[in-house]
Amino acid sequence: xxxxxxxxxxxxxxxxxxxxxxxxxxxxxxxxxxxxxxxxxxxxxxxxxxxxxxxxxxxxxxxxxxxxxxxxxxxxxxxxxxxxxxxxxxxxxxxxxxxxxxxxxxxxxxxxxxxxxxxxxxxxxxxxxxxxxxxxxxxxxxxxxxxxxxxxxxxxxxxxxxxxxxxxxxxxxxxxxxxxxxxxxxxxxxxxxxxxxxxxxxxxxxxxxxxxxxxxxxxxxxxxxxxxxxxxxxxxxxxxxxxxxxxxxxxxxxxxxxxxxxxxxxxxxxxxxxxxxxxxxxxxxxxxxxxxxxxxxxxxxxxxxxxxxxxxxxxxxxxxxxxxxxxxxxxxxxxxxxxxxxxxxxxxxxxxxxxxxxxxxxxxxxxxxxxxxxxxxxxxxxxxxxxxxxxxxxxxxxxxxxxxxxxxxxxxxxxxxxxxxxxxxxxxxxxxxxxxxxxxxxxxxxxxxxxxxxxxxxxx
Numbered sequence: 001x002x003x004x005x006x007x008x009x010x011x012x013x014x015x016x017x018x019x020x021x022x023x024x025x026x027x028x029x030x031x032x033x034x035x036x037x038x039x040x041x042x043x044x045x046x047x048x049x050x051x052x053x054x055x056x057x058x059x060x061x062x063x064x065x066x067x068x069x070x071x072x073x074x075x076x077x078x079x080x081x082x083x084x085x086x087x088x089x090x091x092x093x094x095x096x097x098x099x100x101x102x103x104x105x106x107x108x109x110x111x112x113x114x115x116x117x118x119x120x121x122x123x124x125x126x127x128x129x130x131x132x133x134x135x136x137x138x139x140x141x142x143x144x145x146x147x148x149x150x151x152x153x154x155x156x157x158x159x160x161x162x163x164x165x166x167x168x169x170x171x172x173x174x175x176x177x178x179x180x181x182x183x184x185x186x187x188x189x190x191x192x193x194x195x196x197x198x199x200x201x202x203x204x205x206x207x208x209x210x211x212x213x214x215x216x217x218x219x220x221x222x223x224x225x226x227x228x229x230x231x232x233x234x235x236x237x238x239x240x241x242x243x244x245x246x247x248x249x250x251x252x253x254x255x256x257x258x259x260x261x262x263x264x265x266x267x268x269x270x271x272x273x274x275x276x277x278x279x280x281x282x283x284x285x286x287x288x289x290x291x292x293x294x295x296x297x298x299x300x301x302x303x304x305x306x307x308x309x310x311x312x313x314x315x316x317x318x319x320x321x322x323x324x325x326x327x328x329x330x331x332x333x334x335x336x337x338x339x340x341x342x343x344x345x346x347x348x349x350x351x352x353x354x355x356x357x358x359x360x361x362x363x364x365x366x367x368x369x370x371x372x373x374x375x376x377x378x379x380x381x382x383x384x385x386x387x388x389x390x391x392x393x394x395x396x397x398x399x400x401x402x403x404x405x406x407x408x409x410x411x412x413x414x415x416x417x418x419x420x421x422x423x424x425x426x427x428x429x430x431x432x433x434x435x436x437x438x439x440x441x442x443x444x445x446x447x448x449x450x451x452x453x454x455x456x457x458x459x460x
Contacts, residue, residue: 014202015097016107018054021047027105031090033113034125035063036436037314038234038366042090042111056091056114064113064123067439068315074439076432078123088121089114096231101200102193102239102246108201110231123432125368126227128425132375133226135424136272139382141280143375146223146269146355147233148207149363151240151253152215152261153187158250166257169250171215178212187217194243201239203232213261223269226371233367255313255362256320256327263321263329264363268374269347271355272297279351288337289354290346292385298344298356299388300381301374302333305343305360306404307418308373309411310437312360316408316444321362323406330360332401336392343404346391360404369433376424409445412437 021029029050032042041063045053061079066072072080079085090111097109112130113121120127136143154161155170177183184191195205204222211218221232237253244251256263272293274280283291305312313322322329330343337346340359348354361370380386392399405411415421416434 015095016099018047018051018094018097018109021050021107025105026107028107030100030106030108031057031092031111032108033063033090033111034230034234034366034368036125036366036369036433037068038125038237038368040108040110040234040238050092050109054092054094056089056111058087058089060085061088064121067436067443071443073443074436076435078428078432087116089116098202099200100197100235100239102197102243108235122426122428125366125372126230128429129227129230129368129372129375132372132379132424135379136375139379140275141272141382142274143226143378144223144271144273145226145229145371145374146221147229147236147367148218148220148265148267148269149233149236149253150211150216150218150264150266151251151363152213152257152264153190153217153244154215154250154252156250157248158245161250169215171213172217172249173210173215176212176214177210180210183210184208184217190243190247190249193247194239197243198236198239201235203236203239211262211264213258213264216261216264218265223271226375230367230371253363255315255318255322255364257317263324263327265321265329265359266361266363266365266367266370268358268361268370269355270297270358270374270378272378279354281356282351282354284351289349293382294346294354294356295388296381296385297378298335298346298381299386300377300379300384301344301356301358302335302388302402303386304373304377304380304418304420305333306402306411307414307421308377309360309405310408310415310433311369311373312358312365313362313408313411314366314369314437315364316440318362318364319407322360322404328359329362330404331392331396332403334392334396334399334401335388336396339392339394339396341394341396342392343396344388372425376421380420380424407441408437409441412441 026047032040035041065079067074091114092109100106100108113124153172173183206222207220209218240251272280281294328340334342335344336342343360345357347357412434421430
């Protein structure tokens with residue numbers, strides 16, 4: 001692994017000054033935006049060229065018009081052969097200019113996407129999230145979001161894993177190690193390199209632990225504004241994968257990479273502040289300290305969870321996690337106090353700490369879309385004063401509950417038909433992402449799996 005300069009640490013405040021990059025030994029600037037899967041795309045350039053292009057650079061609209069494999073089979077209205085595969089523009093958000101602290105001499109600046117006429121690209125993930133942040137602001141609230149991510153880490157390199165078809169990989173823990181300290185000690189060199197790199201990137205990790213799955217780990221990032229958290233979440237995943245690769249390891253954020261193991265969560269924690277800096281979720285006079293605003297917000301999340309599942313569970317594999325009760329990944333449209341069997345869990349006792357935890361989301365989510373869905377639901381709940389009903393006590397899986405779609409095909413259909421989603425996000429956004437989800441489902445349904453052959457070949 002290459003040495004990393006002390007760039008972006010305590011001596012270098014963030015964001016970086018674009019006019020001072022070369023003074024810090026920066027050789028490469030990456031200007032990038034999130035795609036539909038939450039991966040970064042963009043271009044690399046010298047610091048001198050970046051300063052000349054602060055008005056933006058052009059890139060092909062294909063980045064928001066093809067699937068995870070960059071297949072041209074996906075058909076969407078926004079871009080394609082029918083549009084000539086035209087360009088849009090990546091415009092730097094200089095407030096995000098920071099080191100890629102796990103690499104030597106590389107910085108990244110996240111970008112907003114603009115059409116040739118200067119309008120925001122409506123279907124761009126950062127645009128979608130920014131719109132919902134503004135909607136909450138109009139109601140007098142600012143959202144603070146925390147992200148906790150689980151992932152599997154293997155001792156095999158990505159090249160070796162690909163060669164064996166991602167089968168029989170060697171996990172970094174050989175026994176169930178949920179909360180155990182010693183397995184984490186043995187992986188301290190990896191986690192220290194990762195943590196140091198993220199710190200130089202302005203991304204603070206608060207807590208880490210071994211998880212129950214073999215080779216599974218969890219890291220929690222410090223909460224912040226909705227957009228800052230989504231940006232940090234995206235860079236965190238990139239760092240984990242790249243530090244893994246540099247160390248000859250491999251990591252996956254699949255929702256459930258193995259039949260034998262549990263899924264990986266991407267829980268989202270949400271609290272609100274009002275214009276005076278107060279905590280509108282907290283009511284000292286209520287027996288449970290939960291305000292009407294909190295209950296309405298939860299009511300909105302539960303009311304609209306089914307329609308927004310393509311953003312909470314965006315892949316075919318996501319439903320291997322959320323549709324299995326024993327994986328503690330949410331139980332329909334349910335909520336409760338400090339209860340890990342429900343979909344929306346109430347956490348925290350003090351005004352500052354009280355928050356809701358959305359447990360439906362897995363590690364495979366696009367954070368911009370998932371957080372946007374969460375904020376839109378909260379706004380709907382507050383505006384319409386939606387009652388979440390009584391909290392679940394005990395095991396939610398043993399109780400009657402409003403179901404959520406069990407596969408991506410059903411989820412895509414619900415999103416496409418949702419009047420609420422269309423009001424919140426607009427027809428162009430809903431039609432685009434419903435088409436993406438339906439395409440992914442159809443690709444899956446077009447493949448005969450090993451399980452089907454083993455089960456039915458002789459018995460049919």
